[in-house]
Amino acid sequence: MSMKDKCAIVGVGLTPYGKRGEFFEIPQSDQIRGALNIALEESGLELQDVDGFCSYSVDSNDPGMLAPSLGIPNVNFSNMVFGGGGGGTCGAVANAAAAIHAGLAEVVMVFKIITQPAHARFGASYGSKQIAANPYSDFHRPFGLVSPVQFMAMLFQRHMHRFGTKPEHLAEVAVATRTHASRNPKALKRERLTIEDHQQSRLIADPFRLFDCCQENDGGGVILVTSAERARDLEQKPVYIMAGAQGGSSQWGHGLTMQNQPDDVYASAGHKHLAERLYRMAGVGPDDVDVALFYDHFSGLVILQIEDYGFCKQGEGGPFVEDGGLLWKGGRMPVNTHGGNLSEVYLLGLTHIAEAVRQLRGESSSQVDGAEIALVTAGPSNLPTSSLLLRR
């Protein structure tokens, strides 16, 4: 019983985009309420219609507190995707659709808010005292690997060694993404960026430079999912969920922090298994995708995902992004037309889903002509991670 096209995204609400730490003193439940109100308003649904919760990334807003705080009368489904970071964004939407398709709930809100105190930023997450107490961090922390950028840099270093991918290819991703952000009034980083600016920025973890790394922000959002049948009577053009894949291959496993994948899996974003499942469930292939929203915590992982999702062969991702290959007009594939985590804002992947919805409604600031199918991925990280295919 495939759930292809049986459910739809019918409303999206995002909080304002804050600097890291800016919203730390605002209760997350208040931020969720704000985003939910926006999503309800645009969808035409009422608060009383919501009867399910899905989240990810070790969310602390448990439904027992959240439902009464928001004024939601009944909870018929609640669930969270395993794993930290932004790996679960798409999986949470897929879980919502699966629950609705199975009849467990009717309107599920996918929610996530990030607020970071100054002393606990993601960029230092593998170095924190709390994580240091995990026996498995003993295999990297004493050797000075304490930050996601450092692990991912090593995957990309291997890709450069095997396939001749160049630092300038990283620059192409950063520049195309910034070009899109410069067209998006809500983006936080809109000043134009050149290949030279990128190449002159300071090294963070070789080969990744400052402009290869995403921002860290406060904020979040709510995505409302309901049945396709119900979606047709609501305010917005439904954005149908063709397929959602969640998990990954055991060969990847904890590969990011353990670095023990077989060579071909190592020089990848670890999404190949998800990509194959996703296309099979949706009954489409990479040639059918009109716009791709790749989770871009680091520019190099966009190149690796382009390969994992079959837009080119493994090793050809560098040439694929050359000469503005990712631009919304005139490129090989429009990628991250909102400006991504790198330049728009970093809200753990919710903004990639929001942009896919805008593209499929025809409302993007860098609208791809006639966009019918959008691919969205969640953050490459340790298993599980996730992705979605959406259509108008």
Added chain:
Amino acid sequence: MALLEGLASIHPDIHTREYWEYCGKKELRFQKCGGCGAFRFPPLTGCRECGSTDVSWVAVAGRGRVFSYTVVHHPAIPEVREHVPYPVVVVEFDDAPGVRLISNVLDISYDEVEIGMELDLVWDEPSPGVVLPRFKKV
């Protein structure tokens, strides 16, 4: 100042204790599956290839090679501020295929490290009782 001494602590548990006890005796041993012969690391109770829980701990000679690396320039946490830039390497071994060990290369300039570089194991004790497998260029 010992390399990265501010991070020199380990927290062995029921899964990882045996590995660290061997390190304390300056023996680098990895789990080898009794079912299919595959090596695995870090220690896990079962084999990714065949699911067997039958395991032995096999010593390696200590000659390795850089599989990948990064040079950390930005100090993400205060403990490494005095140490940047420093290279971190992923090491593979001919006598334990499939194992990848995250480590450091001692006595080398950070910009000398490259993929394929041959390495020899050295035991480093950056803090009393914390014995870490590190490497020197052959």
